[in-house]
Amino acid sequence: MQTNEDVIFSARLQENISHLKERYADCFDVVFHDFSCGQTPAVIVYFMGLTDSDMINRYILEPTLKQLSEDGGITLGDFCKCLPVSSYTMIQTMDQAVMEIGDGNVVLLMDGEERAISLYLAKWEQRSITEPEAESVVRGPREGFIETLMVNVSMIRRKLKSPDLKMKSIRIGRFSQTEVVVAFVSGIIESSLVTEIESRLSRINIDGILESGMIEELIEDNPYSPFPQLQSTERPDVVAANLLEGRAAILVEGTPIALIAPATIFTFLQSPEDHYQRYYIGTAIRWLRYFFAFIALIGPSFYVAIVTYHQEMIPTTLLLNMTKSREQIPFPALVEALLMEITFEALREAGVRLPKQIGSAVSIVGALVIGQAAIAAGLVSSPMVMVVAITGIASFLIPHFAFGITVRLLRFPMMLLAGFLGFFGLMMGITLILTHLFALRSFGVPYVTLSTVSNLSQLKDILVRVPTWKMNTRPRIGVWNRYRQGANQRPGPGRGGRRR
Amino acid sequence: MIVLKLLGITLLFVAVFIYDFSSVDPKKKKERAAIAVITFAGWVVAVMLLFAPGLPGPTEWINQVTKPIWVIFYPEG
Amino acid sequence: MDKEKVSNLQLCLMMYLMIGGTSILVVPSFTAMYAKQDMWISPVIGSFFGFFSVTVAWLLYRRNPGLTMIEQTQRLFGKWAGSILGIVFLLFQIDAIGLITREYAEFIVQAFLPKTPLVMIIGCIVLTCSFAVRSGVEVIGRFAQIFGPIFLCFVLAIFLFLLPEYRFSNMLPILGTGIKPSLKGSLEPSVWFMEFIFISSVYPSVRKGDNGLKGGLFAVFLMMITMVITNFTCLFLFGESTANLTFPFLSASRFVNIADFFSHVEAIVMALWILGGFAQISMWYYTLALGTAQWLRITDFRPLVFPVGLLIGVFSIWVAKNFQQMLHYFPTGGTGSSIIALLLLPILLLLVSLVRRGGARK
Numbered sequence: 036m037q038t039n040e041d042v043i044f045s046a047r048l049q050e051n052i053s054h055l056k057e058r059y060a061d062c063f064d065v066v067f068h069d070f071s072c073g074q075t076p077a078v079i080v081y082f083m084g085l086t087d088s089d090m091i092n093r094y095i096l097e098p099t100l101k102q103l104s105e106d107g108g109i110t111l112g113d114f115c116k117c118l119p120v121s122s123y124t125m126i127q128t129m130d131q132a133v134m135e136i137g138d139g140n141v142v143l144l145m146d147g148e149e150r151a152i153s154l155y156l157a158k159w160e161q162r163s164i165t166e167p168e169a170e171s172v173v174r175g176p177r178e179g180f181i182e183t184l185m186v187n188v189s190m191i192r193r194k195l196k197s198p199d200l201k202m203k204s205i206r207i208g209r210f211s212q213t214e215v216v217v218a219f220v221s222g223i224i225e226s227s228l229v230t231e232i233e234s235r236l237s238r239i240n241i242d243g244i245l246e247s248g249m250i251e252e253l254i255e256d257n258p259y260s261p262f263p264q265l266q267s268t269e270r271p272d273v274v275a276a277n278l279l280e281g282r283a284a285i286l287v288e289g290t291p292i293a294l295i296a297p298a299t300i301f302t303f304l305q306s307p308e309d310h311y312q313r314y315y316i317g318t319a320i321r322w323l324r325y326f327f328a329f330i331a332l333i334g335p336s337f338y339v340a341i342v343t344y345h346q347e348m349i350p351t352t353l354l355l356n357m358t359k360s361r362e363q364i365p366f367p368a369l370v371e372a373l374l375m376e377i378t379f380e381a382l383r384e385a386g387v388r389l390p391k392q393i394g395s396a397v398s399i400v401g402a403l404v405i406g407q408a409a410i411a412a413g414l415v416s417s418p419m420v421m422v423v424a425i426t427g428i429a430s431f432l433i434p435h436f437a438f439g440i441t442v443r444l445l446r447f448p449m450m451l452l453a454g455f456l457g458f459f460g461l462m463m464g465i466t467l468i469l470t471h472l473f474a475l476r477s478f479g480v481p482y483v484t485l486s487t488v489s490n491l492s493q494l495k496d497i498l499v500r501v502p503t504w505k506m507n508t509r510p511r512i513g514v515w516n517r518y519r520q521g522a523n524q525r526p527g528p529g530r531g532g533r534r535r
Numbered sequence: 536m537i538v539l540k541l542l543g544i545t546l547l548f549v550a551v552f553i554y555d556f557s558s559v560d561p562k563k564k565k566e567r568a569a570i571a572v573i574t575f576a577g578w579v580v581a582v583m584l585l586f587a588p589g590l591p592g593p594t595e596w597i598n599q600v601t602k603p604i605w606v607i608f609y610p611e612g
Numbered sequence: 613m614d615k616e617k618v619s620n621l622q623l624c625l626m627m628y629l630m631i632g633g634t635s636i637l638v639v640p641s642f643t644a645m646y647a648k649q650d651m652w653i654s655p656v657i658g659s660f661f662g663f664f665s666v667t668v669a670w671l672l673y674r675r676n677p678g679l680t681m682i683e684q685t686q687r688l689f690g691k692w693a694g695s696i697l698g699i700v701f702l703l704f705q706i707d708a709i710g711l712i713t714r715e716y717a718e719f720i721v722q723a724f725l726p727k728t729p730l731v732m733i734i735g736c737i738v739l740t741c742s743f744a745v746r747s748g749v750e751v752i753g754r755f756a757q758i759f760g761p762i763f764l765c766f767v768l769a770i771f772l773f774l775l776p777e778y779r780f781s782n783m784l785p786i787l788g789t790g791i792k793p794s795l796k797g798s799l800e801p802s803v804w805f806m807e808f809i810f811i812s813s814v815y816p817s818v819r820k821g822d823n824g825l826k827g828g829l830f831a832v833f834l835m836m837i838t839m840v841i842t843n844f845t846c847l848f849l850f851g852e853s854t855a856n857l858t859f860p861f862l863s864a865s866r867f868v869n870i871a872d873f874f875s876h877v878e879a880i881v882m883a884l885w886i887l888g889g890f891a892q893i894s895m896w897y898y899t900l901a902l903g904t905a906q907w908l909r910i911t912d913f914r915p916l917v918f919p920v921g922l923l924i925g926v927f928s929i930w931v932a933k934n935f936q937q938m939l940h941y942f943p944t945g946g947t948g949s950s951i952i953a954l955l956l957l958p959i960l961l962l963l964v965s966l967v968r969r970g971g972a973r974k
Contacts, residue, residue: 344724348880456728456736459720462886463740466755470740473754474747483754551918558915566915569908573919580926592930593707594941601948 042129048146052078054129065136072099072114077145080132085139087158094119095141095154111148122155137212161186167269167291169436172308179269180291184214187271187286187293191218194275203229205236207250211243215250218274219283231478232283232296247287247294256476261445263437264477266295266302273307297478303438304328309500317500324432331429331442332468335372336453336461338422342368344457360416369454371415375423376446378405383427402427540585548578617819620827622753625760626895627811627831632838633885633892634715635804636767637859639839640846642942644854647797650787651847651854654794655839658801661955662808662832668958669812670825675965680813681958682906688964697957698907704953705903708807709896710927711938711946713737716889717928718935723862723882734928741894742921745901746914749817752894763888766881767838770861771845773868778848801839803947806954808832813899858939897924
């Protein structure tokens, strides 16, 4: 039964206990342990799986039992001073007690006291820190977030030790009471951004939050857009880097995926590795990635448009070959393309569910075998299979999964447009997508900010990856806190250190 | 055939009309009136064109009206 | 939502694309018809009108800050006269946009999709642009910012790639028959340059501190350069027979042949043209929708976008029975109506504005 009033503890232990027992009726994992501190009866309440009973024995019961010899009552205040527990709080209402118990802490109630203390002795089984599978790098840290919020917070603290790294905590979810932390570096970030994020979070009124994805959907700018407007990552170094650029991170208890706001289209096309490798490599791979992201979107459409409407564009020798291979195919190019693409997507999705060892083998073998068989059966032509394969690989170059899926899905309407209206349809599709992208905003920041020719320094991290010693300014997100490093950081034998 | 085209055109105009009409506050009479008038005018012209494709268009009228001006430059017309 | 702002550069490119798209298609053949080998001089003469229009628009804006032309007519002429003048202006716009859309659709059908019904193409163009317009001027500005330079680059690229094929002697004799042919040929381009007056509908959206005058003048300059380059390309390639081709620059791009591989790149070129066309029509569409809303004294033009789109579609079909008739309209009624709406009307506005201000100051 839900009551809305918050009941303050009464001085009588039995009343408090019976109230709590009523709240926790039918919960077999709640423990009510009676003991006495000297003459005063006391009770500790906790969830069995969420605390370490060894700690309870050693840090609460042992010192308590030593007090048995004392006469007279002991107040809670005195008791606290004797307990070898370093972190605890005083609580005064039932709701607070329930929340603390839910967090895994131990609540101690004493007779005659209108307060109780909550001891931070929570401990549970958690995953060890491993490299995130979806975001692995060749060079860079191999840590990934885990499901426990405090551990994730500590990972970020280790990267940014300054007290300017702020972490604000909110509880969201009526039944889940999930703890959500907003992290930012004050002094770099624009304060209105923080207020905006906080207000959007506080607006959420939902039964429970299970994953950061739910929060993302509830606070994004444009819920109808296929494009993600918050970045999500499992890597603490990515979070730290973004915090240093003036963005805010949202960490959610129970999931290793952190959210970063605001996001622009370029954040989705960057990989952390770009910054750890040498800048030539970073720039080159970045260009490769942009090019292939573009191909992933319009590859099949381009092929369909040319083959169906603009055959004159193909160089003659290639054209002859293609005609030969397409002679036997009963379908028009559009149908062929749709068929192959859908099959490819199905294969890929199936591969995700299979166990690791079988999964990759099936995808590769499946693709090859099916492709070959389809060609042999005369259902599709080999150029088509080539195009589909290249497009598939191209979509894997996009580092961010959600964005990659969006691009993959948008391929299909583009294919339809190209199939019906040729190049014109393709251009129309591009125009429509661009119109949408140009109008999209993430927390007030325009999604596509290439419109900064007047401010060339912004392009330093977008078009190319400029050497670290040249990245003097921060990206412009709202108010611009300009300089991130001192001037003249270029290294060389004569700079710092001794000249040979 | 013509009936189908007529139906198609009417449907299109009605769809646009409904979409825009409902997206504007009922209080804003002026906007709604504007939407209604423009859509209706467009529909009228579309239907006219459907039945009389050779209808003299604005080009012919403007040609006549502005003749005194362009005749200076292009006496050969 | 705060009022959207456009930067100076975006303004410049928006205007450039607004006038540039179609003009490149047809200008060479017009100028060639009258100016023959001096066809490259005509755009230079025509650009005078462009600079003039931008200046007039700028002056009007300075005197009536924050207002577009329609609003200015209402302000300067009062309710009744202002509305009549306003509707003349609007009617011109809708006629023009119908023509431009028609021209583009014809181009696409002829070049790309011969079997597709014209209505379909017009519908697609209007639909796409309506989304852009509905999203606001900022989106159009960004679009122009990306495609303006690309457009210009491609014009340059084609010019350069065709260098091996040029016969420079086509240019001679320069001014052989005097300046008169160039003047006659400059009539058409001048009409197009007069359309720069529409910059006044974007001026209210320009970011504070950005110089709209410079942006506009630079746009005119870019337009002139583009036209000169296209004319040169056609002149050196085709000589005087440019006049016989409908889309000379397109035909020119067909000649591009690099290493025997990059032949037939005209498809890519045409694709870029289409994008430029979207930008152009979006700009005209925006001006029209905004103007209509302002004429009716409605604050937000967004709900009007789709109905106006339907009107545009209908007008594009109504405007001409066939392509030839449409082309014929340009030197005749087109010139006449443009002179009235784009030249006389703004000058009238400016004079009244000057007189009024003069009166108030005393």
